[in-house]
Amino acid sequence: MSVYVIAIGGTGTKIVEAVCHLAAAGIYTQGEPIPKIEILFVDPDKGNGNLKEADGAIATYQNCTKNIDQGINPTLNWWMQTKLEFLGLWTPFQKADEFRLRDVFKYDDYNGNKEVIRHLFDVLYTEKERDVLLKDGFLGRPAIGSAIMTQLRQNVATNESWKELIGKIDSDLKTEANNPPQVFLCGSIFGGTGASGFPTLGRLIAKELDNPETGNLLRKVKLGGLLMLPYFRFPSKEDKEAVFARSEEFILKTEAALRYYGTQDLKFDTIYLLGMPTMTNVEKFSKGGSDQRNDPHVLELYAGLALRDFIFTPKPNERQVILLSRNKDNEISWDDVPDKDEVRRKLTNAVRFAYIWLSRIVPGLEHAKTKLGEVDFALKFYDRESIKKSGEWDRINAIKVWCEAYLKWLGILHANGIGLRWFNVTAFYNQGNLIIDRSNFPDLVDKGLDREINIRIRDLSKKDLQGIDNGTTGLAKALYKVLSEKSI
Structure with missing residues (x-):
């Protein structure tokens, strides 16, 4: 469609x-x-x-x-x-x-017996409007x-x-x-x-x-x-x-x-x-x-x-x-959203995914390039050769760029003084800059309401993934899956 x-x-x-x-x-x-x-x-x-x-x-x-x-x-x-x-x-x-308006309508071509058209044009538009680029x-x-x-x-x-x-x-x-x-x-x-x-x-x-x-x-x-x-x-x-x-x-x-x-x-x-x-x-x-x-x-x-x-x-x-319409003059809450439950669940899971990818996945994979055995979640999706391949890192960084853009977009929406109250953006955004501290993860939606990042990471699995289930693609899908299935 x-x-x-x-x-x-x-x-x-x-x-x-x-x-x-x-x-x-x-x-x-x-x-x-x-x-x-x-x-x-x-x-x-x-x-x-x-x-x-x-x-x-x-x-x-x-x-x-x-x-x-x-x-x-x-x-x-x-x-x-x-x-x-x-x-x-x-x-x-x-x-x-x-x-210019005068160029599009051939203003200067209306001479002689067509001059009346120019006069009409002069009535409709000022000289500056006719000539402005x-x-x-x-x-x-x-x-x-x-x-x-x-x-x-x-x-x-x-x-x-x-x-x-x-x-x-x-x-x-x-x-x-x-x-x-x-x-x-x-x-x-x-x-x-x-x-x-x-x-x-x-x-x-x-x-x-x-x-x-x-x-x-x-x-x-x-x-x-x-x-x-x-x-x-x-x-x-x-x-x-x-x-x-x-x-x-x-x-x-x-x-x-x-x-x-x-x-x-x-x-x-x-x-x-x-x-x-x-x-x-x-x-x-x-x-x-x-x-x-x-x-x-x-x-x-x-x-x-x-x-x-x-x-x-x-x-x-x-x-x-x-x-x-919204319920309160100076606040926009989840109650002001059409199909609140579905929209909230999806936007929230995307926030969690982006935050974990930036604060835990990317640093962990950087470490795994030289010490794969020390990063348990990386062992599930990479081997010692694949973790170093440029193609995998292109995918890792492509997802990273989206994560940064998504969180920054939400941060700006909350910071422009309109009263949006969907996320606790102080956990990831401050005056135009992203704050990526894994200890803030439980506070993204409501303070202290979510589980620690390491508990989420521990549950990563290839089970029931469609299509590619290894490498960066498999890891990304597995992360989103565990966040979706264990939403608060």
């Missing part, structure tokens, strides 16, 4: 980063079939720092999952099993030298973004990215008729790219799928969307005339967008809206490019959980709007 996630703008890329971490913990698996999540980024800002962070999260996940071959056993077939495929980045600018995105201007995005609707027949997407959906329907594909768009409602791209791309996909020439695929495909309401703000720039995003305008833009969506038939089966009563402060302003790197936010995690709900909820007969 394929799930196509179309991540629009900077907020869309931050959601994908969260999706990668949730996929690793098995949030998107419930037995068979295991979904394949195929990700397409839509952003005119190719150098966006958030985009690079999401690219890195995908690469880290893929590099780690290729070492976990066939799950663990039939009852624990979720960890690191969701397939993530990167479909690439699509930019609405078709030509490399057309990064848009290679860093639409700068919080949906009116600019919508104009650019409409070009895609006119050129869809020749656009390779969209032809490929529709072709893949058509192919999925033919090969997996019992598990039809799903399409999920996500982005912000308050920025430039997300606010302009969401309705335009949603309509475009619906139109293509509802085309009689393609077999009216929309009846079979589940189409969902997620819009993020304003959840962060940044310092205002002194230049009031320059063209860039202004967080003080977010609420006004959101109200206008919601009124617009309320009057439109967007063809979505399900729409999710996520927001916070108080916006988080972003200290550094960036109009785009590599400097635009926002810290992870808990609302992006909830966006990932919304994707989970979308995947596992059958296609409704009527469009649905999903609502969720």
Whole structure:
């Protein structure tokens, strides 16, 4: 079963980063079939720092999952099993030298009897809006973004990215008729790219799928969307005339967008809206490019959980709007999580795995390279030759990189002042740095509630492992298995 996630703008890329971490913990698996999540980024800002962070999260996940071959056993077939495929980045600018609104619409060509078109353009856009370079995105201007995005609707027949997407959906329907594909768009409602791209791309996909020439695929495909309401703000720039995003305008833009969506038939089966009563402060302003790197936010995690709900909820007969609220104003606890028991178990087991891998497994294997006989758990999965092989150490380090990324991501989510209370992050995170001290392991969830690391390590076994059961792959699967079967 394929799930196509179309991540629009900077907020869309931050959601994908969260999706990668949730996929690793098995949030998107419930037995068979295991979904394949195929990700397409839509952003005119190719150098966006958030985009690079999401690219890195995908690469880290893929590099780690290729070492976990066939799950663990039939009852624990979720960890690191969701397939993530990167479909690439699509930019609405078709030509490399057309990064201004006036260039895209050939403003300077309207002379003589066509000059009235230029006058109309002058009414709709200021001179600075016409001339500003848009290679860093639409700068919080949906009116600019919508104009650019409409070009895609006119050129869809020749656009390779969209032809490929529709072709893949058509192919999925033919090969997996019992598990039809799903399409999920996500982005912000308050920025430039997300606010302009969401309705335009949603309509475009619906139109293509509802085309009689393609077999009216929309009846079979589940189409969902997620819009993020304003959840962060940044310092205002002194230049009031320059063209860039202004967080003080977010609420006004959101109200206008919601009124617009309320009057439109967007063809979505399900729409999710996520927001916070108080916006988080972003200290550094960036109009785009590599400097635009926002810290992870808990609302992006909830966006990932919304994707989970979308995947596992059958296609409704009527469009649905999903609502969720938290119990306390200043705290987010496990009681505020949909399907709390399963989500908590999977995220917690992934935290325990990451912590043990970093604090006990990697140091133990380093020691075992020269003194294998002194490391009991290593003897179960390696011999004196295999423990030294570069291929094994590539796998060890690939898992290590994911463990560090996962714990740091959770640490930032807990540290940004929103009131997340899922883990005792002081046991592994402090002011941007990981703390890896094996004595802290019993305190990861609730202080003193878990067992000591050495007790967990002692229970490692190859029994009931699917596929490869030795080396680093076998060790990793055995560790996750013992943590899952003996969860608190």
